Amino acid sequence: MSLRSPLSKAVGLGSAKHGFSHWWWQRVSAIALIPLSIWFVFSVVCLVGGEYQTAVDWLSSPFNATLMLLFVLAALFHGQTGLQVVIEDYVHTKWVNLSILLLIKFASALLAILATISVFKVVLGG
Amino acid sequence: MQKERPLSPHLQVYKPQLTSMLSILHRGTGVFLALGTPVLVLWLLALAGGAEAYVNFQACFNNWFAQLLVFGWTYALFYHLCNGIRHLFWDVGRGFEIETLYTSGKAVMLISVLMTAVTWYFAVSRLGGAA
Ligand code: HEM
Numbered sequence: 001m002s003l004r005s006p007l008s009k010a011v012g013l014g015s016a017k018h019g020f021s022h023w024w025w026q027r028v029s030a031i032a033l034i035p036l037s038i039w040f041v042f043s044v045v046c047l048v049g050g051e052y053q054t055a056v057d058w059l060s061s062p063f064n065a066t067l068m069l070l071f072v073l074a075a076l077f078h079g080q081t082g083l084q085v086v087i088e089d090y091v092h093t094k095w096v097n098l099s100i101l102l103l104i105k106f107a108s109a110l111l112a113i114l115a116t117i118s119v120f121k122v123v124l125g126g
Numbered sequence: 127m128q129k130e131r132p133l134s135p136h137l138q139v140y141k142p143q144l145t146s147m148l149s150i151l152h153r154g155t156g157v158f159l160a161l162g163t164p165v166l167v168l169w170l171l172a173l174a175g176g177a178e179a180y181v182n183f184q185a186c187f188n189n190w191f192a193q194l195l196v197f198g199w200t201y202a203l204f205y206h207l208c209n210g211i212r213h214l215f216w217d218v219g220r221g222f223e224i225e226t227l228y229t230s231g232k233a234v235m236l237i238s239v240l241m242t243a244v245t246w247y248f249a250v251s252r253l254g255g256a257a
Contacts, residue, residue: 027217034207034211038207046252048249048252049253050252052176055173072166072167079156079160080160082157086156107164111163111164115167117174118173119170119174122174
């Protein structure tokens with residue numbers, strides 16, 4: 001005898017889980033990344049091998065800082081959702097799968113916050 | 127009751143084809159790009175860290191191996207970008223005819239190589255100018 005209702009035991013066991021929203025946001029981030037990646041590569045080519053001050057001045061512009069954050073955050077989000085699909089395909093031992101997934105999620109969160117704080121520091125002239 | 131359930135394709139028994147190669151390359155480049163994102167964040171950290179941190183960061187790229195990785199990342203990005211657009215067309219149900227699959231696949235290969243070449247042409251000429 002269990003206190004869990006039969007419904008609560010069944011819900012969420014299907015293969016779909018929150019599959020659609022995962023799929024959808026993977027596509028939304030992909031579309032956002034099309035112009036953002038092109039902008040990013042173009043910008044880096046302009047800065048490559050350059051002076052520190054040139055790069056700081058460049059990133060200090062609110063416009064560049066905004067696009068930079070959008071690019072990094074979209075890439076991290078898209079990469080993280082993408083890697084999840086890859087490990088779901090190849091790693092079938094439940095606890096290993098879950099451990100890698102958590103590692104990817106924590107690492108992405110860490111990178112996202114580091115990136116955000118760094119960009120803010122440069123924009124605010126720290 | 128059906129015991130033998132369908133399995134995913136055993137890749138070993140298939141003859142390599144352009145379409146399957148491009149497909150696995152999409153996954154490979156996706157993973158490689160994701161592995162590169164920490165470097166991108168390190169660059170931003172270096173920018174926030176001051177002139178010395180930035181010079182140290184740049185110094186890490188003064189060897190052929192790092193440069194090769196960055197070159198690979200650029201190509202991976204362009205390949206994944208172009209092939210990603212191909213994927214998005216499939217997502218709305220377009221471009222599945224065999225002939226179209228091959229044409230779009232070849233276009234992706236050509237355009238991604240061209241974009242990488244143009245990018246590095248400008249990057250190297252700027253580096254040459256700075257040195
Ligand atoms: C830094 C940028 C990017 C990173 C780190 C990244 C990473 C990834 C990863 C890890 C996957 C999973 C691969 C798989 O399931 O086989 C993926 C899938 C995908 N990516 Fe990206 N990607 C990036 C940029 C882009 C761009 C610019 C597009 C543009 C269209 C794009 C479109 C897609 C699509 C459509 C998929 C799903 C493919 C499928 O259904 O298997 N990605 N990406």
